[in-house]
Amino acid sequence: MKLLELVGLIAASSLFIPTTYSEFIDMVIWLMFQIMTLCLVAFLGGSLSSKLKAKERELERKRDLEKLYGALQKANVNKARLLVNVSHNLRTPLTSILGFSELLLTTDEDDLQRKEFAKIIHSESQHLTLVVSDILYLSQLEAGEVEWHMTETDILKMATESVNTKQGLALQKKLTLTVDSGATSSLVYGDFDRLKDVISRLIDNAIKFTIEGDIKVGITNDADNTRLSVYDTGIGIPPDIKDRVFEPLEEIYKTEHKDVPQRTGLGLAICKSVIQHHGGKIWFESEPGTGSTFYFTLPQVRTR
Ligand SMILES: Nc1ncnc2c1ncn2[C@@H]1O[C@H](COP(=O)(O)OP(=O)(O)O)[C@@H](O)[C@H]1O
Ligand SMILES: [Mg+2]
CATH class of the missing domain: 1.10.287 (Helix Hairpins)
Incomplete structure (x- = not known):
């Protein structure tokens, strides 16, 4: 111009x-x-x-700075909430251990009663160990301090081994626990022990939150991914809390299901972190009162 x-x-x-x-x-x-x-x-x-x-x-x-500040503030609130929940999860079994050991020391109960107290102390200590090791594992995962042993590995083998280990637990509740594969290939690239631990945690939950019926572990695949599912006929997860189950220490059924044992509230957060590390996805579908199915997918290893 x-x-x-x-x-x-x-x-x-x-x-x-x-x-x-x-x-x-x-x-x-x-x-x-x-x-x-x-x-x-x-x-x-x-x-x-x-x-x-x-x-x-x-x-x-x-x-950008404002966005970062918002994210940091949210992370800070989450950490503070986690700390409160962790303290609570540690204090509950500790209070119980302290109370029953005091009873053992100060009262003149008969041997049978004393054995009952000792049993409670033992199981609460076991639970405490579980909570502490899960807290450590999750914080190591989040800090990127976990040593991974990545190999070409078979997801069907992992699922079969997990199912075999959990058979006794299912039997105690008269639940049937089966594994079924319709996959043409179940080879993935990953850490066998850590992925097997994820499957075991999903089966643990299925057993824990199912009163009667079946638990089925299934494996399928498409051209790119292998998918594992753990189906149960349990109590289900209400839609309004569906976004919270993968959050650490969200013990949603705490009040309604006090009888459910061995809870750390960290299991699904650990599963999510491990699956994400493998480049996979984890999610669930559920209907309250009917049951839930947890899924994860992992990139498939291509066989020539
Ligand atoms: N299969 C399932 N059926 C119903 N609820 C489940 C199932 N799996 C997980 N949940 C819900 O998600 C919450 C978080 O699970 P998780 O992180 O494994 O902790 P925990 O098993 O120690 O309670 C559980 O407390 C429960 O409320
Ligand atoms: Mg769990």
């Missing part, structure tokens, strides 16, 4: 042919003045637009 103006100006001035020397000088001065004005406008315009761009960049940086 400015260049066009300049060309137009020179063209227009060329129509005016100076006849005297002073007219010629006037025309040269006038032309120089026009050119200088144009240069000034171009310079001011340029510096204005670079100033605008800098301002825009500054605003963008401010927005």
Whole structure:
């Protein structure tokens, strides 16, 4: 535009042919003045637009910082809540251990009663150990301090081993526990022991939250992923709490199901972290009163 103006100006001035020397000088001065004005406008315009761009960049940086600040604040609130829950989860078994050991020391109960107290102390100590080791495992996972042993490994083998170990627990509750594979290939690249632990935790939950019926572990695959599912006919998960079950220490059924043993509230948070480390996804479908199915998928190892 400015260049066009300049060309137009020179063209227009060329129509005016100076006849005297002073007219010629006037025309040269006038032309120089026009050119200088144009240069000034171009310079001011340029510096204005670079100033605008800098301002825009500054605003963008401010927005990014605000986002980061919000995320940090949320993480801080989550950590504080986790700390409260952890303290609570540690204090409950500790209070019990303290109370029953005091009873053992101070009362003159018969041997049978004393054995009962000792049994409670033993099972609460076991639970305490479980809570502490899960807290440590989850914090190591979150801090990226876990040593992974990644190999080409078979998910059906993991599932079969987990099911075999949990058979006794299922039998105690008269639940049937089976594994079934319809997969053409169940090879994934991952840490055998840690993935097997994920399956065991999902089976543990299925047994824990099922009163009667079946638990089925299934394996399927498509072209890219292998999918494992753990189906149960248990109490189910209400839709309003579905976003919270993968949060650490969300013991949702605490009040309604006090009789459910061995809870740390960290199991699903651990499962999520391990599956995500393998580039997979974990989720569930559930209907309260009918049952739940937990799924995870892992990228498949391609066989040539
Ligand atoms: N199969 C299931 N059926 C019903 N509820 C479940 C199931 N699995 C998990 N949940 C819910 O998700 C919560 C979190 O599970 P988890 O992290 O494994 O902790 P925990 O087993 O120690 O309670 C459980 O307390 C329970 O409320
Ligand atoms: Mg659990």
